[in-house]
Each structure stands twice: as structure tokens, then as C-alpha cells.
Amino acid sequence: MTVTTRRNAEQIASPKIAGRRLAVGAAGMAFASELIHLWVLPGEFTLAPMRGAFFLLVAMAQGALAVNLLFGPRRWTLRLGLILNVAIVATWAFTRLVGLPMLITFVRLPVGWLDLTATALEIALIATLIALRRMDPSAVARTRG
Amino acid sequence: MKLSRRGFLRLGMLGAASVALPLGRMIGPMNELAEAGAVTSPPVEPFQVPLPIPPVLKPVRSDASADYYEMVQREATAEILPGYRTTIWGYEGIFPGPTIEARSGRQVIIRQRNELPVPVVTHLHGGVTPPESDGYPTDLILPVSGHAGAMHHHSGAVTHGTRDYVYPNQQRAAMLWYHDHRMDFTGPQVYRGLAGLYIIRDEIEDALPLPRGEREVPLVITDRTFTADGELYYPSLDPTLQGRPGVVSSFANGMFGDTILVNGAPWPVLEVGTARYRLRLLNASNARPYLLALDPPPPNGPAFIQIGSDGGLLEQPIPHDEILIAPAERFDVVVDFGQYPVGTSVRLVNREGVGPTAEVMRFDVARREEEYSEIPDRLAREEPLPDPSEAMEVRRFQFIAGFFGWPSTVNFRIFDPNRIAARPRLDTTEIWELHADPEHPIHLHLVQFRVLSRNGGPPGPWDAGWKDTVFMRGGSAQVIARFSGYRGKYVFHCHNLEHEDMMMMENFEVV
DSSP: OOHHHHHHHHHHHHHHHHHHHHHHHHHHHHHHHHHHHHHHHHHHHHHHHHHHHHHHHHHHHHHHHHHHHHHHOOOOHHHHHHHHHHHHHHHHHHHHOOEEEETTTTEOOOOOOOHHHHHHHHHHHHHHHHHHSSSHHHSSSSSOO | OOHHHHHHHHHHHIIIIIIHHHHHHHHHHHHHHHHHOOOOOOOTTTTSSSOOHHHOOOOOOEEESSHHHHHEEHHHHOOOTTTTTEEEEEEESSSSSSEEEEEESSSSEEEEESSSSSSSSSEEEOOOOOOOGOOOOOOEEEEESOOOOOOOOOSSSEESEEEEEEEEOSSSSSEEEEEEEEEETTTHHHHHTEEEEEEEEEEHHTTSOOOGGGGEEEEEEEEEEOOTOEOOOOOOTTTSSSSOBBGGGGGGGGGOOOOOEETTTEEEEEEEEEEEEEEEEEOSSSSSEEEEEEEOOOOSHHHHHHHEETTEEEEEEEEEEEEEEOOOEEEEEEGGGGGTTTTTTTEEEETTTOGGGGGEEEEEEEEOOOOOOOOSSOOOOHHHHHGGGGEEEEEEEEEEOOOOOOOOTTTBBBBTTOOOEEOOOOOOOEEEEEEESSEEEEEEEOOOOOEEEEETTTOTTTTTTSSSEEEESSSEEEEEEEEEEEEEEEEESSSSHHHHTTOOOEEEEEE
């Protein structure tokens, strides 16, 4: 009887642990993405204030997402995080494949290792957020303190 | 509302990660932008410093067919503003660098040694030069110290410490200039002093009774801003020039200094006699054009008689009251100071300048001098324009400046060293239709061209002769060029050096 109860408890606990680990991992990726955007922010802002402002907003949003992922994210947090990161990755891909809109045309931006790293992190974050959304909400959420 | 410890922690982390950290990171660039707009040079009384003349460099050896020079690019200090020491980067440690005097048809070989802390490239502007010596932006000379600095592009022919540049000088007499052309960093490196004159002479010019000797005066006009302690101020994103290229956004349209230097001296003065003087004007500024005039104007006749352009002597002299000279352009003019009484001070002014940038230098007519020179009605041998009907191609290039941090482009593309925008065939003629928005001095390497038209009408008043740089303030210009000399890859670009560094450049390959 005791053994069965412990097994049941482990079966219940393991999705929770997996969910927590995924959420912490996702928070780490969001925070890493924030740090990369903050790293390039001064140069981007002094070179091009509009681009710098975009980087600032991305960094702020990723920071907020990272903290929320650490503290038992709700469904809407995951949804917003997904939308945010899909938008960031889409913007990056558009500016590298099609270009930055300029008057009547587009100017393609070069690919650098830092933006490539950030994009890889954001794609991984998107996959993690999708996985978290598929999990039972109770496995992701932490008990309220 | 009661906040739990966990809620407090969450709020604190939220504030730190999404507000404090990002906004804190903004303090540096915000300060940098504010400071960049506020730098003004220490005040200097104009017309106190005598005009220096860059020394002529002697060859280290000569043989039957060539003169050999050695030049060291190094850091040095110079007293540019009276009472201040300024760190410069100079050819032979001086700014402007020493002048090279070459003869048409006689080869010059210059060994450039890089003792600076960054890679360099030397371009002979206006030279008909084989591609390996043209100073392609990625053909770097790495520092002798072995420290490479920034290596953003790896496609060039890189040498360590030194490189020999071979200039065949198979071209007519003209005043060219050499300057740094390092990919992404041309603006700051020229600004620090990497520029000098290269004068080619030939028998045709020698035979003309033009002013010579002390009455032939090169004037290298630049603008610079200095910090309070007299150092050059340039708004680089990375002042070491070893990392990120570019300037702070408020200077994206060009570095405009508040102090005008001629031959490296602020608003200098030159004593002249009552005679004609040949002034060989070069605008070596990064971005500033000048509308030059004399004040007072001569009582009779025009201020300037133009006898030459970028590519050498005109066929006939052209009178001007004003000369619009854009970055990299050269004008060869004669001024007749015999029209002024002794004791007159004649200011060379910039009618597009405001405040200190409205003055360039002053000529003091100090003595009577016998006149020996003339300006003949016929200068250079007549060279017919390339026939537009023989043009193999008509190509169209649109130069659009970046704004709000958007890159500067040619045909909406940023520079890619591996992409060729045009492949003219050797010894063929092409018409290039250049469109500029808003304002660009457009320079083609290798060739000298003629301006065929502006905005569908005739060429402008300052378009005469053979040119390698055409200045456009909006609109379009058609230029016709014969792609002779050498096969290979060359660049054409905007000579506003901040635009150039922000990728307003393209390749053409003569095939």
C-alpha cells in the first residue's frame, strides 16, 4: 500500500518536475535573449536610435517573460511569450532574407554570429513554450505562496 | 493589498529584468549622443598661422624606369591649434602627408609600412592603377606589431606590415591624392590625418607659362573638430577603430567639423605678391562641400580662372566667381593678386559656411612682384569626348543616403565585396547615369570621366574637364567613361566618407 502510494506520488510529481524544468529552461533562454539584445543595444542606439529602441523593447519584453516563466506562468504568459518570440524571429528572418524596408524597396541586413545565436535561442524558446502549452497547466504552475 | 514575500520577489525581479537593467543600459548611449552634439573646438583666432606647405618626399632610390619611395604610417603629435598638442595618424607622421611628385609615364613604387595599431589600405585617388595597387578596401596592410584589430572582411589580399604599391603613371599631368581606404573605417582614418598629395607632371604642362615655384600653391582644405584638450574629435562608435565601425547617429550624414584647416593649419594666412598664383585646390574633408569665393573680389574680372580639374588641365581656361568643391574634388585655378593693391587682405571664404566655417584662409598682398606668367587660351591638347553613340552600356545607379540608422545604399543594396554591380569590357565606353539623394560626391576608381548632362540638361558650371568625382545635390547626372588601363575589380562609391563607411559602395570589374 505504501509502495503504491509512493509510485502514485512520483507519477504525479514527475510531470510537475518536467514542467518546472522546462519553464526554468525557457526563462533562461528568454533571459539570454534579453542579455544579447542588451549587449548590442548601446551600439545600435547610438548608430540608429529607432533600431536601438526596438532592441530596448525586445529586451524589456524578454526580461518580463523570463521572470514570469520562473514564477509559475499562466496560459496567457505562454501565449504572449510565443507571439513575442515568433514576431522577433520573423522580423530577424525578414530583414535577412527580404530586407529592412527603405523607401520603395528593402535593404538586406548581414547575418552575424550574435544575432544568429539570439535567433537560435528564440527558436528553442518557441519550441519550449509550445511544449509547456501542451502540458497540463497544473504541471507548469507553481503553488501560490 | 498585502504583498507576499514571493510576490515581492517576483515584482522585484520583474522590475530589475524588464525595466532597470534595460534602461540602465541606455544611460551610456544617451550620454554619448548628448555629448557628441555638444563638442566644440577651442576658439582659435583666424589668420594667425602661416600656411604650411607639405614637404615633397624624396625617393629612396631611382633607376631608369622608376622612383622608389618608402612611407611609414604612424602616430605622431602635431601643433595644429596654437598651444595644443594633437595626436594624429600621418604618412611619415605628418598631416597632410608628404607630397609625391611624379612624372607622367614614369613608374612610382611606394612601400607603405603600417606602424599604426589598426589595418590600413592606401588608395591613389584619381590614379589609373592596376587593381592590386588600387587600394581595394579589403586589401589590408596589417600593423607591423602583428595586432590585426578589426577584421570584418576576409576576402582581400592582406599583407603583414608592409605593401608595395605600384603606380605606372600612364596618365596626363594632374593633381591626385592618396588616402586611407580601409573597409568600414576610411572616415575616421582619413580624419586622423591619412591623406596626402600626389602630383603628376608632364611636358605639356611644363611648356605652359603658368605660375610655378612658390607661385604654385597646393591647398588641402579639411574641416575638423577638436576636444577641449586639443585632440581630434570623431564620433566613432568604437574610438579604437578595432571593433564596431560607424559613427553615432547624429553624424550619419557626415562628419562636419567646426574648424577649417588648410594644409593642416587653422584658417592660415599666406603672403603673396602682386602676381598670378596657381592654387591647386583639394577638398579632403570627410563630408563638407565648400562654395569658395574671394572677399573682396578682384576689381576687374573673375576671382578664379579654372585651368584644371580632377583629371588635369582643361583645354581652355574657364572663369568663375565661385567654385563649388565637394569632398575629393580638385580644382586647379589661377588667382591674379596683381589686381589688388599692396596691403590688401583677401579672404578665401566659404559661402556655404556659417560662423567659423564661412572662412577658409587669407592671402595678404604684401609686396610688388614682377609678373612672368600667362594663362594661355589653349591649355591641354584637345581630347575629344568619348562618343556617346559608341557606349556599349548605359547603367543606372541610385545613391540613397541612410536615415534614422538605415544603411546608405547603391541601388538599394549595401556593399558586398563579393558582388559585382557592373562588368564593363576593357577599352570600351559606357554611360553611367547616377542618381543621388540627397547629396553625394560620387567617385569612380580607375577611370576619368566626362559629365555629359545633369538632369537631362547641360553639365553644370563646375563639371568641365576630366573628372573622377562628380558632386550631385539630388537629381541625376550622366557621365561617360572609357574603361581602359587594367582588367580587374575596382570600387565606386560616395566620397562622403561616413556614407562610404556605411556601405554606400559597389564593385565594378573590368573584363
